[in-house]
Amino acid sequence: MIRNRLIQTCLLPISLLYGLIIMIRDALYKFKLLRSIHFNLPIIGVGNLAIGGSGKTPHVEYLIKLLSPYLDIAVMSRGYKRKSRGFRIANQQDNVESIGDEPLQYFLKFKDIVVSVSESRSVGIPLLLSQKPNLQAIVLDDSYQHRSVLPGLNILLTDYAKPYYNDFLLPSGRLREWRSGANRADIIVVSKCPNQLAIDAKNKITSKLNPSKNQQIYFTYYKYHNPYHLFTGIFRELEKNMDIILLTAIASTEYLIDSLIDKVNTIIPVSFEDHHYFSPHEMSQLTLQYKNLNSDAKLILTTEKDAARLSIHYKYIREQELPIFVLPISIEFLFNQKDNFDSHVKSFLMNFSL
Secondary structure: OHHHHHHHHHHHHHHHHHHHHHHHHHHHHHOOOOOOEOOOOOEEEEEEOEOOOOOHHHHHHHHHHHHOOOOOEEEEEOOOOOOOOOOEEOOOOOOHHHHOHHHHHHHHHOOOOEEEEOOOHHHHHHHHHHHOOOOOEEEEEOOOOOOOEOOOEEEEEEEOOEOHHHOOEOOOOOEOOOHHHHHHOOEEEEEOOOOOOOHHHHHHHHHHHOOOOOOEEEEEEEEEOOOEEOOOOOEOOOOOOOEEEEEEOOOOOHHHHHHHOOOOOEEEEEEOOOOOOOOHHHHHHHHHHHHOOOOOOEEEEEEHHHHHHHHHHHHHHHHHOOOEEEEOEEEEEOOOOHHHHHHHHHHHHHOOOO
16 A cells, blocks of 8 residues: 555656646637537437546446437447547447447447447547438447537446545546546446445535536446356356356456355456457467366356457357356446436437537
C-alpha cells in the first residue's frame, strides 16, 4: 500500500499536466471554439470516467434488448484493438480482428440490429446513416470522452468498488478526465454492486455522487447465468465438485471470481490484460494446464467478450477438444429501479427533438 502511494505521488505531476490539457479541451467546448455535432435522430451514449471495467458492454446489451423490439437501432463502437481502420458495418465475413471483441459480441448475439465501428463518431455516424437511412436510434459504446458528438441521452457508469469520486487522473489514478466531467451525464449508473445493498449504503453513495436536480442515479449488479458450450451452445450448471480454469482478458476479475467461488470446488485464474489477443503459444499452455489438472470434473470457463477473441482459435480448440464454456451475464436493477430506468430511456426517445 505504501509503495502504491509513493508511485502515485511520483506520477502526480504528469496527472496534473494531463488534467491541464483536459481543462483546455473542456474550455474550448464551453466557449464553442470546438463544437459537438447534433444529429436528427436519438443518440444514447454509454461510457465512464475511468479506464476499463465498469460494465459498459452488459449495459449496452440491456439497451439493445430494451429498444430493438420497437425500433431499428444501431450500435457504434470504436472497435478497440481491432486490426482494421475507419468506418465499418459488421457482416458475416467479419471477425474479432476486423471489428474488435465487443462489436463482434453484439453482432453474434443480436441479429436484428446494425453493429458498426468507427474511431471517429462524427465521421462514422453520417456514413452509417448514408448506408442505413431507416435507423431510428443509435447507441454509442464507450463514448463519454469523445465529445465531437453530443448524445441526446448521456449514461455514465461508475464501478461500485472503484467510484470516480474516490479516484484521480491518469496515470496516478484511473480517471480519463476530471470528476467534474460527470456533470455532463443525464443518468449515472453505479454498476457491479452487491446483489443486496442496504438503503444506507445507497444513500451514502448518492450523497457522494452529489447529482444535480436533472440527474438520475441507478444501481445495478451482474447476474451470471449458466454457462454454455463455446461450439454447441448447450447449457450446463456449475457444480460444487468442479475445478475450473477461468480464462479471462478483462479489466478486472474480482467481481467475477467472487460470484463463482461458492459454486465450484476450485478456481484457477488464467488472466491477461483487457482486450488481450490470445496467442497460439498461450493456447497451447492452456491446453497443457487443462490436461495436467487432476480432476474428475473440470472445464475451462471464459466470458462472452473473451469468447469473441477465442474465435480465431476455433480450429485449434476443436482439435484439442477443449471443453470451453462461456459465462453469460445480464444486469439487474436494485431498489426496484428497472421500470424507472426503462421509462427514463423511453421518455427520451418519445420526446426527442433537435
